[in-house]
Every structure is written in structure tokens, then in C-alpha cells.
Amino acid sequence: MSQSFIELGPGYSDFFEFEELIHYNHERIRSVVALHTTLEQEPKTSILVIMNPTRQGHFQGIYSTFESLPYPYPVSNKRFDFIREWAGRYELPFLEYEIKAIHYFHERELFYNYLTGVLRLQRQLPPLS
Template sequence: MIQRFIELGEGYSDLYELLELAKENQHRLQHMMALHTQIEKKEVTSLVVVLKPTDPGKFQALYVCREGIPNPNYLPNKRFDLFAQTAEEIGKKVHELSVKPSTIFHEKELFYQHLIGILRLNHYLVPLQ
């Protein structure tokens, strides 16, 4: 099983692509997630759409808008509201987790490997097979 983050951007206009991915792939949609963190004393959120693995191929895509949206628990905002509204419309809950920021990792790929490990441990993703 290959699980990989696919970064769309930081959540400005690319947020609309993330929402379309969720709507158009409802049959494959597994989770919608908000990953909260702090960067330079700023509370930010990454929004993630997790699709079910392909069959055949066993590839699981996690589409992300990384750390560009204000954390809605500290600063309510329309971008998060759109994400939550889309989740509600398609019958999903937004799962929220607090994670370390990408800035503490030397490479973005290490950050995404760290997140995959956290999501596996919390049973949002299937374990490595």
C-alpha cells in the first residue's frame, strides 16, 4: 500500500480544487480532516481529503492544503467554513488533530511521513502491509 500526500497549495484558490475533489469522489472519500498546528506563534490549519485506496494498485491519495488557513478555533474564517459545509453536505465529519508544524522538519517529505505515521496510529489510515 502506497499512501502519499499530494499538496495542492496553502488553501487560497486551491481550496476550491480540494472541495471539488471531495465532492466528485464521494464514492472514494474516506475522511475529511483538519490538522491544527502553530507556526511562529500563529495558529494555522491544514485541510486534508483522504480517499480510499485504489483497486487495483493499492494507492491511497491524501490531498492537502498545507498550513495556510487560520485555525478556526482561534480565528473563525470562511475557508474552513466552506470545508466544514462541504463535509456536512456529503455526510462526512471533519476529524481534527493537533500536529507538529512542517517547519521543524528539514524536508517536506519527512513531514508528510510523520503525518502518515500519526494517521496510521490513530486508525485513520490502514497500517503498512
């Protein structure tokens, strides 16, 4: 199986692409995940929409926007509330984890490998077999 991060940008138009993605593909979505970098001076939140693998080709897409939302605790923010509401509308699992920030990794691919490991440990991605 091939798994790939499909990165959307940090802007508002990219953010609202998540709404359309959830609306039109909610039956294929495995979970919506918020990743928090709480050990930073200015904590940020990333959002992932993890799809179930395709029937043909065995491809699993992970739509993502990294460190583009303000950390929502103790005071939430509108974009985080929207994501949570969109997931709730279709009764999708909404999960939250703490992770290391991207800047700790010399290459983007190393960050993706780290994140894949975290998601596999949390059973959000199936093992490669």
C-alpha cells in the same frame, strides 16, 4: 499499498479544488481532516482529504494543503467553514488533530513520515502490510 500526499497550493483556486474533489469523489473519500498547529506564535490549519485505496494498484491519495488556513478557534473563518460544510453535505467524517508545524522538520519527506505515523495511530491510514 502505496500512499502519497498530493499537495495543493495555498491559493483560493487550489482551495476550491477541494470542493470539486469532494463533490465528484465523495463516495471514495474516507475522511476530511483538519490539522492544527496550535503551539505556534501564529497557529495555522492544514486540510487533508484522505481517499480510500483504489481497487487496482492499491494506491491511496491524500490531498492536502498545509498551513494555509488561519486557525479557526475561537473565531472561525470562511474557508474552514466551507470545508466543514462540504464534508457535512456528503456526511463525511470531519476530524481535527493537533500536530507539529512543518518548520520543525528539516526535510518535507520527514514531515510526511511524521504525519503518516499520526494518521496511522488515529486509524485514518491503514498499516502497510
